[in-house]
Amino acid sequence: MTQSEATPPIELRGATKRFRTPDGSTYTALRDIDLTVAPGEFCAVVGPTGCGKSTTLSLISGLEEASTGTVTIDGRPVSGIDRRVGFMFQQDAVFPWKSVLTNVAAGPLFRGAAKREAIDRSRDWLRRVGLSGFEDHYPHQLSGGMRKRVALAQTLINEPRILLMDEPFSALDVQTRQIMSDELLDLWELTRPSVVFVTHDLEEAIALADKVVVLTVGPGRVKDVFPIELPRPRRVQEIKFEPRFVALYERIWNSLRDEVRAAYSRTAGEAA
Amino acid sequence: MSEQNMTAVSAAQEAAPHDSPTAVTARRRRLRGRATILSIQAVLVVAVLGSWELAARQKWIDTFLYGQPSGVWKQLVDWFEHGTEVGSIWQQFEVTLEEALLGFLIGSVAGIVLGVALGRVRILAAIFGPFIKLFNSIPRIVLAAIFALWFGLAIPGKVATAVVLVFFVVFFNAFQGTREVDRNLIANARILGASPWKVTTQVVVPSAFTWIIASLHVAFGFALIGAVVGEIIGAQHGLGLLINQAKGNFNPNGVYAGTVLVAVMALAAEFLLTVLERRLLAWRPSNDRDPESGL
Ligand SMILES: Nc1ncnc2c1ncn2[C@@H]1O[C@H](COP(=O)(O)OP(=O)(O)OP(=O)(O)O)[C@@H](O)[C@H]1O
Ligand SMILES: [Mg+2]
Numbered sequence: 001m002t003q004s005e006a007t008p009p010i011e012l013r014g015a016t017k018r019f020r021t022p023d024g025s026t027y028t029a030l031r032d033i034d035l036t037v038a039p040g041e042f043c044a045v046v047g048p049t050g051c052g053k054s055t056t057l058s059l060i061s062g063l064e065e066a067s068t069g070t071v072t073i074d075g076r077p078v079s080g081i082d083r084r085v086g087f088m089f090q091q092d093a094v095f096p097w098k099s100v101l102t103n104v105a106a107g108p109l110f111r112g113a114a115k116r117e118a119i120d121r122s123r124d125w126l127r128r129v130g131l132s133g134f135e136d137h138y139p140h141q142l143s144g145g146m147r148k149r150v151a152l153a154q155t156l157i158n159e160p161r162i163l164l165m166d167e168p169f170s171a172l173d174v175q176t177r178q179i180m181s182d183e184l185l186d187l188w189e190l191t192r193p194s195v196v197f198v199t200h201d202l203e204e205a206i207a208l209a210d211k212v213v214v215l216t217v218g219p220g221r222v223k224d225v226f227p228i229e230l231p232r233p234r235r236v237q238e239i240k241f242e243p244r245f246v247a248l249y250e251r252i253w254n255s256l257r258d259e260v261r262a263a264y265s266r267t268a269g270e271a272a
Numbered sequence: 273m274s275e276q277n278m279t280a281v282s283a284a285q286e287a288a289p290h291d292s293p294t295a296v297t298a299r300r301r302r303l304r305g306r307a308t309i310l311s312i313q314a315v316l317v318v319a320v321l322g323s324w325e326l327a328a329r330q331k332w333i334d335t336f337l338y339g340q341p342s343g344v345w346k347q348l349v350d351w352f353e354h355g356t357e358v359g360s361i362w363q364q365f366e367v368t369l370e371e372a373l374l375g376f377l378i379g380s381v382a383g384i385v386l387g388v389a390l391g392r393v394r395i396l397a398a399i400f401g402p403f404i405k406l407f408n409s410i411p412r413i414v415l416a417a418i419f420a421l422w423f424g425l426a427i428p429g430k431v432a433t434a435v436v437l438v439f440f441v442v443f444f445n446a447f448q449g450t451r452e453v454d455r456n457l458i459a460n461a462r463i464l465g466a467s468p469w470k471v472t473t474q475v476v477v478p479s480a481f482t483w484i485i486a487s488l489h490v491a492f493g494f495a496l497i498g499a500v501v502g503e504i505i506g507a508q509h510g511l512g513l514l515i516n517q518a519k520g521n522f523n524p525n526g527v528y529a530g531t532v533l534v535a536v537m538a539l540a541a542e543f544l545l546t547v548l549e550r551r552l553l554a555w556r557p558s559n560d561r562d563p564e565s566g567l
Contacts, residue, residue: 091456097479
């Protein structure tokens with residue numbers, strides 16, 4: 001047995017996260033999360049809004065610390081930010097004052113690469129995400145989809161072994177989102193990092209992932225884990241019509257539906 | 273007038289033969305709008321100065337107290353041709369400019385450095401916050417008198433007055449700007465591998481720059497106030513001294529002439545700061561660049 005099979009790249013054991021609220025009390029965002037991601041595995045996480053999906057990613061990334069329980073990367077407890085991790089955020093996080101080229105070069109430059117080398121690699125990645133010719137544009141001069149491509153290149157240029165993605169395409173229209181999903185799969189095949197991909201969209205989750213994790217309404221816990229044994233390479237637009245996809249969708253939706261309803265009635269109750 | 277309009281229009285068309293007709297009409301309308309505004313402004317200036325001059329000549333107002341525009345002009349010409357009692361006018365201009373610039377530079381660098389430092393490091397803010405609030409509550413013009421005691425008539429006293437005036441404006445903006453930096457951008461930079469120092473220099477400072485540059489516009493005005501007030505309290509050279517001497521000689525035209533020179537300096541600095549701002553903030557969407565949109 002090799003080392004990597006023995007110790008999973010990402011593992012959460014009984015991870016709980018509490019936040020202090022402005023009125024001084026504590027709020028439990030995640031309770032006893034158990035999650036394991038294998039080497040090169042694409043894991044999608046779905047769950048109702050506010051159940052703690054973003055919080056899960058910030059625990060893995062080291063941006064936040066678990067209140068109790070353990071979070072390990074390659075068997076070692078997370079303490080602070082790890083060089084092996086890449087993170088694409090839910091909100092736009094490209095630097096508005098940097099050009100597209102220097103935005104993508106930011107990672108290598110932060111990590112001490114020579115300027116020439118960083119710029120060359122940035123050009124390579126821009127070509128890979130289809131943004132050649134836009135090197136000197138500023139983010140505000142790009143469409144939403146193009147900004148996501150910048151963010152993707154900015155994350156992938158560091159060649160992370162662990163890739164965290166928080167609803168990266170949710171702000172895009174359906175067609176653009178499907179194109180971006182296909183491109184993401186192609187890029188993922190190149191280096192095969194372990195991925196945790198958070199989404200609201202169950203179709204997107206099944207089409208992309210090797211495994212779909214359903215979280216309960218907040219405080220989130222793992223409700224079910226569904227392996228997705230659809231063959232790769234996949235084309236996101238076409239796979240949706242396969243009978244096996246439809247069957248999986250129904251099974252997972254059955255699990256997710258109650259949580260979404262519970263979350264909805266909770267927020268509706270708050271609003272009333 | 274209509275002939276002028278015609279040539280302006282045909283010039284615009286020649287300059288951009290491929291523009292669509294709507295673009296040309298839009299530009300024509302914009303040019304005409306700009307001309308209208310400029311001519312109204314000119315009429316206002318002429319009306320105000322003209323009625324002031326008229327009132328003075330007709331002895332409706334006392335020129336001994338209120339002066340008159342032609343007198344101000346004569347005073348300016350006299351200063352530039354024959355110099356002032358304390359040396360050439362250029363020397364006075366230079367002294368005031370030097371004091372204001374030094375005060376501006378020292379005050380804003382200190383304000384930016386401390387503002388960003390306290391905005392970034394919570395413990396520093398906790399320690400120094402109360403002191404800064406305390407000093408900020410002192411009416412700072414009073415300090416000009418203290419500095420005059422310390423430094424006498426020399427330049428450092430004026431610079432010090434300008435520094436304290438500039439510092440607080442810039443400090444509070446830099447501090448607030450640092451606190452308001454998008455947390456996502458900071459998180460992204462940290463994940464990408466930035467050290468805390470790089471987060472500060474490459475994310476916090478550029479992002480807070482919108483706030484900082486806004487304060488720099490006000491700050492140069494304050495630096496000039498510091499320099500001129502310091503000179504009025506006591507100096508050997510400078511525009512403030514000229515104003516004070518003119519006041520002492522019951523020469524209102526001299527007071528106005530000095531004021532005009534100070535204003536010219538302020539406008540020149542404002543112009544340079546605007547150029548700098550456009551350069552540094554070129555990455556921003558250009559929706560607020562319309563020159564007619566106001567101040
Ligand atoms: N820094 C914080 N302080 C206090 N509460 C927080 C903080 N961050 C998150 N929370 C709370 O924790 C819960 C989970 O938040 P989280 O952002 O992880 O949800 P999510 O599943 O990503 O939701 P969405 O799908 O809407 O993005 C929410 O109720 C939120 O209010
Ligand atoms: Mg979220």
